[in-house]
Amino acid sequence: MIKAILTDIEGTTSSLSFVKDVLFPYARERMAEFVRAHTAEPAVRKELDEVRRITGENLSDPEVIEQLIRWIDEDRKITPLKSLQGMIWEDGYKKGDFRGHMYEDAARHLKQWQQAGLRLYVFSSGSVQAQKLLFAHTEYGDLTPLFSGYFDTTVGSKREADSYCKIAEAIDTAPGDILFLSDIREELDAARAAGMQVTWLVRDGATDPGATHRQARNFDEIRL
Numbered sequence: 001m002i003k004a005i006l007t008d009i010e011g012t013t014s015s016l017s018f019v020k021d022v023l024f025p026y027a028r029e030r031m032a033e034f035v036r037a038h039t040a041e042p043a044v045r046k047e048l049d050e051v052r053r054i055t056g057e058n059l060s061d062p063e064v065i066e067q068l069i070r071w072i073d074e075d076r077k078i079t080p081l082k083s084l085q086g087m088i089w090e091d092g093y094k095k096g097d098f099r100g101h102m103y104e105d106a107a108r109h110l111k112q113w114q115q116a117g118l119r120l121y122v123f124s125s126g127s128v129q130a131q132k133l134l135f136a137h138t139e140y141g142d143l144t145p146l147f148s149g150y151f152d153t154t155v156g157s158k159r160e161a162d163s164y165c166k167i168a169e170a171i172d173t174a175p176g177d178i179l180f181l182s183d184i185r186e187e188l189d190a191a192r193a194a195g196m197q198v199t200w201l202v203r204d205g206a207t208d209p210g211a212t213h214r215q216a217r218n219f220d221e222i223r224l
């Protein structure tokens with residue numbers, strides 16, 4: 001029996017285009033200025049040092065900025081990049097430059113499932129801060145009270161089974177009682193390898209009759 005739902009964001013609760021055409025360019029345009037303005041803050045320094053550790057190079061601050069921008073262009077899910085993006089997006093949400101996109105069917109079902117007693121969790125490559133900001137600023141209001149917890153790449157890659165094992169342990173729920181929702185097959189493969197139930201969100205409607213994971217075109221089609 002499903003006791004908890006773990007959901008991806010981009011392509012699942014929210015549109016690919018919001019992330020790729022609104023959030024990513026917003027952070028890209030402001031990355032250099034943000035790093036220069038906040039470079040003395042310990043939280044920012046920590047992420048810059050993490051970039052140096054990951055690249056294995058003693059990069060100057062301008063070189064770190066260049067590396068971060070390259071990673072944005074390659075859509076790399078690298079933890080320090082994701083943390084810095086979250087810090088930059090905070091400004092955008094606060095100033096009202098954009099709101100967090102949510103599909104109507106996702107907002108409706110998440111509310112219904114939570115009211116029915118299911119626990120809801122998020123697992124996204126976006127930082128926990130970025131996840132909370134998105135769900136706090138939707139056209140359906142602040143949806144953060146619906147969620148019991150948030151996970152990002154600090155638990156591991158979304159394409160590795162071990163990350164899902166760690167999440168199941170952290171939320172004290174047997175993997176078989178958790179339903180993971182995502183639009184990416186490799187993420188679903190990893191969650192299923194960890195023993196979770198999975199549903200593949202196919203938002204463009206191109207369902208594949210030969211798919212090895214159960215598919216749904218929207219949250220109305222998800223069967224618990």
Ligand SMILES: CSCCC(=O)C(=O)COP(=O)(O)O
Binds near residue numbers: 125158
């Ligand atoms: C938390 S909103 C930004 C999402 C993001 O940065 C990203 O890379 C998309 O990751 P997801 O795991 O939600 O597909």
Ligand SMILES: [Mg+2]
Binds near residue numbers: 008009010012183
């Ligand atoms: Mg996704």
